Amino acid sequence: GIQVEQSPPDLILQEGANSTLRCNFSDSVNNLQWFHQNPWGQLINLFYIPSGTKQNGRLSATTVATERYSLLYISSSQTTDSGVYFCAVERHRGSTLGRLYFGRGTQLTVWP
Amino acid sequence: DTEVTQTPKHLVMGMTNKKSLKCEQHMGHRAMYWYKQKAKKPPELMFVYSYEKLSINESVPSRFSPECPNSSLLNLHLHALQPEDSALYLCASSKAGTGREKLFFGSGTQLSVL
Numbered sequence: 001g002i003q004v005e006q007s008p009p010d011l012i013l014q015e016g017a018n019s020t021l022r023c024n025f026s027d028s029v030n031n032l033q034w035f036h037q038n039p040w041g042q043l044i045n046l047f048y049i050p051s052g053t054k055q056n057g058r059l060s061a062t063t064v065a066t067e068r069y070s071l072l073y074i075s076s077s078q079t080t081d082s083g084v085y086f087c088a089v090e091r092h093r094g095s096t097l098g099r100l101y102f103g104r105g106t107q108l109t110v111w112p
Numbered sequence: 113d114t115e116v117t118q119t120p121k122h123l124v125m126g127m128t129n130k131k132s133l134k135c136e137q138h139m140g141h142r143a144m145y146w147y148k149q150k151a152k153k154p155p156e157l158m159f160v161y162s163y164e165k166l167s168i169n170e171s172v173p174s175r176f177s178p179e180c181p182n183s184s185l186l187n188l189h190l191h192a193l194q195p196e197d198s199a200l201y202l203c204a205s206s207k208a209g210t211g212r213e214k215l216f217f218g219s220g221t222q223l224s225v226l
Contacts, residue, residue: 031212041200043155043217050212086154090211098143098168098209102154 002027002091006103013077013110021072021106023087031090032063033100034072038083046072046085077110084108115139116218118203124224127193133221135186135203141216143209144186146178147202149220155202161186162209193225 003026013019023032034046047054047061049070054061058077063070074081084105090098116137125131135144143162147155160168161180175197177189186203200220206213 033215035217040219041149041202041222042219043202043204045214045216048214088215098160098162098211099157100215102156104154 001099002029002089002101004087004089004101004103006085006087006106008106009104010107011109013108015078015110015112017077017110018073018075019077019108021074021085021087021108023070023072023089023103025068025070025087025089027068028092029065029068029089030092031100032065032070033088034061034070035086035088036081036083037086037105043086074108077108079110079112082108082110116203116205116216118201118218118221120221121219122222122224124226125190125193126226127195129193130189130191132190133188133201133203133223135188135218136184137205137216138184139205139216140183141205141207142183143206143213144180144183145204145206145209145215146186146188147204147217149200149202151199159188160209167209190223193223195225198223198225 005024036044051065058075060073086105087103088100146158149155159178179187202220203218204215
C-alpha cells in the first residue's frame with residue numbers, strides 16, 4: 001500500500017491560536033481528503049484536495065502533489081475544533097482505485 | 113441532503129448472536145463502503161460496493177457479510193463475532209466508487225462483542 005504519515009501526533013492549543021497539520025505520503029495520489037473526527041466518532045469531510053489550495057472559513061488546505069505532502073491550517077482555533085484530524089489518500093494506480101488509506105491522525109485539543 | 117444514516121448507534125451482542133448494521137443515504141450515490149475503526153486507530157476499509165456490486169473485499173472474515181439491496185441501502189450482517197471485533201463500524205458513500213471521489217461518512221455504530 002501507500003504510507004501516510006501525519007504530524008504532529010498530538011497538539012494542544014489555547015483558544016484563538018493558529019496551527020498547521022502536515023500529511024506526507026509515499027506515492028503519487030489522485031485523491032487526498034482531510035477529515036475531522038469529533039469526540040462522538042462522526043467523521044466530517046473537510047476538504048477534497050488532490051492538489052492546490054482551498055479555504056473554508058477558518059480552515060484552509062494546501063496539497064503539493066509533486067512533493068507528496070499536504071498541509072491543513074486552522075486559524076483562531078475554537079474548543080469545537082478539538083478531535084482527531086485524518087488525512088486520507090488514494091493511490092494513482094488502477095488496482096487501488098476506490099481505496100482510501102488513512103494516516104494515524106493528529107489529536108487536537110483546544111483549551112478555553 | 114448530505115447525510116449518511118447508520119443504525120443502531122450502539123450494539124452489544126454475544127458471540128453466538130446474529131445481528132445486522134444498517135446504512136442509508138439519499139444523495140444519489142452509487143458507491144457505499146464499510147470501514148472498521150478500533151479505538152485510537154485510523155479507519156480501515158472492509159468492503160466497497162459500486163452500482164450494487166461488491167467491488168472490494170479487503171480479506172474480511174466471513175463472519176462479516178455485506179449486502180447492498182439497492183443503491184441507497186447497505187447492510188452488514190454479523191454472525192459468531194469475536195470480542196476483538198468490538199469497534200466503531202463506519203459507513204460511507206461516494207458518487208460511483210471509481211476513484212477520485214469525496215467520501216461522506218455516517219456517525220457509526222459502536223459495537224461491543226461480549
